[in-house]
Amino acid sequence: MTLTAPPPAATSAPAPSMSASPTARSMWRGSRGVILLGLIVVLVAALTALLTGTSTEGRRLDPADATLTGGKALAQILQRRGVRVERVSTVEDVVRLDGPGSLLLVSDTSFLDPVDFTRLSRTQAHRLIVGAVPGLEVLAPGVAPAGAAAPRSREPRCDLPAAVRAGSAYLGGTAFTGPRGSIGCYPGSEGPSLVVSPGARTVTVVGDGAFMTNQRLAEDGNAALAINLAGVRPVLIWLVPPDLPQVTPGSGRASAGDLIPAGIPWAVLQLGIAVLVVAFWRGRRLGPVVVERLPVVVRAAETVEGRGRLYRARRARDRASATLRAACVSRLTPRLGLSGDATPNEIIAATALRTGQDAVWVRSVMYGPIPADDAGLIALAGHLDTLERQVREP
Amino acid sequence: MALTGRAGLIAALGAIGVLFAPRPGYAVLGLLLLLGALVTVDVLFAGGVRPLRFRRGGERLVRLGESVEVELIVENPGRRRVKGTLRDAWPPSAGAGPRHQRLDVPAGERRRLVTTLRPARRGDRDAVAVTVRSLGPLGIAARQGSHRVPWTVRVLPPFLSRKHLPAKLSKLRELEGQHPALVRGQGTEFDSLREYVVGDDVRSIDWRATARRADVVVRTWRPERDRRVLIVLDTGRTAAGRVGVSPIPAAVEPGPRSGAPAPAAAGSPRPGTSASVAPERPHVGTSASAAPGRHLGTSASAAPGWPRLDWSMDAALLLAALASRAGDRVDFLAHDRTVRAWMSGASRTDSLAALVNVMAPIEAELVEADSASMxxxxxxxxxxRCLVVLLTDLNPAAMDEGLLPVLPQLSSRHLVLVAAVADPRVAEMAAGRGTAELVYDAAAAEHLRGQRARLTARLRRHGCEVVDAAPDDLAPALADAYLSLKAAGRL
Structure with missing residues (x-):
């Protein structure tokens, strides 16, 4: 007996079971490449971060800020020259330090309200205002912005000693028009970008504070100009925006987030952990997903149905009627006792005789013209059925 | 490793504690550490899965449509009790159940688990893997691992046509003369001499023997024996077409879980999976029978039927059973482009068993059959010289280019019988009347039937016998054709 397809090995001893789960060693072998790659990525990222330094956004012209836009360098130079630099964030502090021997440096007034501007304008301290800040008309009466000027290195072109001694400096930003008696320096096409109004208290307005930043201080005469402007009084009151908007409960300015008890975010975090644990519980399959090659599912009648749809789509009444007629004739001939090669006339005559129908009608049904429309085709199919039935049961 | 619902419950209840804790951040950290510690302890004290030893036993053969039990013996050589869940994974069409079983094996003992298979289709089904999830003493975490425990169950053809066997065998006995009716065939073999009884055909009186003895003696005849029947099964693309209504219900996914692993139908252009078909079947059966007048294209579109190959196998099995009882030798060849299976020389007693065994793994290949090579x-x-029974489809296009040119080589040396499964759906379509769609479909169906009729006539002109019957009738029709050939002594 020869068998091409072998039956299952019924007689051989059952093969021993073996574990299919990965061992710790095989898991380490399989994943060490990935782990190594991850370590390299982390190492490179850490090195890059260390080498390029922090890329956080600095606070512009803040005496405590050491980034490129900060003002720590200028503050330290001034302190070394004996100027007392006071970094303040509130108008109260400004009023407390106020006096004829002090200079108020303002570069950002966005956190102040009109009342604050009025209080500031009443102080005795000399003023150095950087940029066309809101409230400029209150803090520096008579000085108004006249247009934009590109920040670049400019020549003093004026008699102001501080500017003349410093020479060219990186200025621009905004051009101003000063009140009568004021001195305008570092002019552009629109006007000077540094205006000094002398009086009981000197008010100096500069169009741009870039020359005082850590980045630009070492260029041109920037440092000299900054020291000449900011270091002329024993006390420098440096007004900067507060670190964080200070909100106290009950003040009416607390957001919804401030009112949530401290435990709730942590409880949400704990719930998140619970969701992860549940996900791991439900997501762990008991064993592998089993795949199987299944035999193709094709219905044998699909080709016939496709042919029927083609007939219908093209309204192929000629072919459909010819096929139906041929099938009817092939079924009728043996029943009528005729041979397979009987002529149409013989078949028509025999059918008419057997059924008692009119021979002309029988001819029109069995060998007549192609139906003109679908209704005609349906009728033809019905007539053929009638003929067949009458031949079968005369 | 795996977690249980208890771990999730601890983490979720912990959220309430965190809400009221004075230092919620530390509470979260503490809970995390506690959970980690509990899981670690549980995993450490759970029974080991890797050292478990498995053995299988039970049946290796099952007839399609019946169920079979395969037993799995789990032996725990470790020092800790293994308690938890076990999954014995089989391919989806093996219909294995239950999906999950509880397992509790004390240290050093063994337990026997039983998986019941109810296969949905023919072929060899290999066990995939045994996965054990061993819970720790706290029931918070578990160890999990898989083992390969090889076992194969061969699903045999169902041989549904065996219900026709008694009727055909009694016909056969009539031929052989064991029945009261005596048949005198032209090509039958001389059997013995016996005394004349009234009613015997006078033409069968042996005058020479009558002269020797004082009594009238007649010759008795019996059909010739030890003829050869070669059943050739065409496993080409036409054998894959589904016909009729499948007598085997499609596999129903056992077990309560609906998230069954989806079987990937790799060889199938349609996503026809055993699991997805199951819920539709009863609905289709009722709608198709209750509404004969509705549009036929939709009623049958969901019912996949049974492949021609399986109907052909059913007919072949009945023929083989009949032929081996009649004393003929049965050989079997399955062929598409190459020989898929070949069985020869099986003894009469076990030829049927050998035949089902050979047939079981055969599937239709999606290639054009090579008739010349066949x-x-x-x-x-x-x-x-033998009777070649060719089980194929009367597909005009394939036959014109394939079988017909090479048929004379075969029919000159052997008697050829071509058996084909007709599609009842085509007959149903041919009777469609009433709307334009149905009439066009009827015309298409008549077109195919006309082609088949012409092909049948051509085959008969070549001296072949042709059996073209509906799926349910093919097996008895083929048996009848064989019996009539045998009665006529044409084997």
Whole structure:
């Protein structure tokens, strides 16, 4: 007996079971490449971060800020020259330090309200205002912005000693028009970008504070100009925006987030952990997903149905009627006792005789013209059925 | 490793504690550490899965449509009790159940688990893996691992047509003369002499023997024996077409879980999976029978039926059973482009068992059958004249280019019987009347039937016998054709 397809090995001893789960060693072998790659990525990222330094956004012209836009360098130079630099964030502090021997440096007034501007304008301290800040008309009466000027290195072109001694400096930003008696320096096409109004208290307005930043201080005469402007009084009151908007409960300015008890975010975090644990519980399959090659599912009648749809789509009444007629004739001939090669006339005559129908009608049904429309085709199919039935049961 | 619902419950209840804790951040950290510690302890004290030893036993053969039990013996050589869940994974069409079983094996003992298979289709089903999840003493975490425990169950053809066997055997006995009716065939063999009884055909009186003895003696005849029947099964693309209504219900996913692993139908252009078909079947059966007048294209579109190959196998099995009882030798060849299976020389008693065994793994290949190669294979294997029963489809396009040119080589040396499964759906379509769609479909169906009729006539002109019957009738029709050939002594 020869068998091409072998039956299952019924007689051989059952093969021993073996574990299919990965061992710790095989898991380490399989994943060490990935782990190594991850370590390299982390190492490179850490090195890059260390080498390029922090890329956080600095606070512009803040005496405590050491980034490129900060003002720590200028503050330290001034302190070394004996100027007392006071970094303040509130108008109260400004009023407390106020006096004829002090200079108020303002570069950002966005956190102040009109009342604050009025209080500031009443102080005795000399003023150095950087940029066309809101409230400029209150803090520096008579000085108004006249247009934009590109920040670049400019020549003093004026008699102001501080500017003349410093020479060219990186200025621009905004051009101003000063009140009568004021001195305008570092002019552009629109006007000077540094205006000094002398009086009981000197008010100096500069169009741009870039020359005082850590980045630009070492260029041109920037440092000299900054020291000449900011270091002329024993006390420098440096007004900067507060670190964080200070909100106290009950003040009416607390957001919804401030009112949530401290435990709730942590409880949400704990719930998140619970969701992860549940996900791991439900997501762990008991064993592998089993795949199987299944035999193709094709219905044998699909080709016939496709042919029927083609007939219908093209309204192929000629072919459909010819096929139906041929099938009817092939079924009728043996029943009528005729041979397979009987002529149409013989078949028509025999059918008419057997059924008692009119021979002309029988001819029109069995060998007549192609139906003109679908209704005609349906009728033809019905007539053929009638003929067949009458031949079968005369 | 795996977690249980208890771990999730601890983490979720912990959220309430965190809400009221004075230092919620530390509470979260503490809970995390506690959970980690509990899981670690549980995993450490859970029974080991890797050292478990498995053995299988039970049946290796099952007839399609019946169920079989395969037992799994789990032996725990470790020092800790293994308690938890076990999954014995089989391919989806094996219909294995239950999906999950509880497992509790004390240290050093063994337990026997039983998986019941109810296969949905023929072929070899290999066990995939045994996965054990061993819970720790706290029931918070578990160890999990898989083992390969090889076992194969061969699903045999169902041989549904065996219900026709008694009727055909009694017909056969009539032929053999064991029945009161005596048949005198032209080509039958001389059996013995016996005394004349009234009613015997006078033409069968042996005058020479009558002269020797004082009594009238007649010759008795019996059909010739030890003829050869070669069943050739075409496993080409036409055998894959589904016909009729499948007698085997599609696999129903056992177990309560609906998230069954989806079987990937790799060889199938349609996503026809055993699991997805199951819920539709009863609905289709009722709608198709209750609404004969509705549009036929939709009613049958969901019912996949049974492949021609399986209907052909059913008919072949009935023929083989009948032929081996009649004393003929049955050989079997399955062929598409190459020989898929070949069985020869099985003894009469076990030829049927050998045949189902050979047939079981055969699937239809989606290639055009190579008739020239098939004829060559038959001619090289069958030296003596035999009855070649060719189970194929009367597909006009395939036959014109494939079988018909090479058929004379075969029919000149052997008696050829071509058996084909007709599609009842085509007959149903041919009777469609009333709307334009149905009439066009009827015309298409008549077109195919006309082609088949012409093909049948051509085959008969070549001297072949042709059996073209609906799926349910093919097996008895083929048996009848064989019996009539045998009665006529044409084997």
């Amino acid at each position: 004829v060559a294979a038959v001619l090289s294997r069958a030296k003596r």
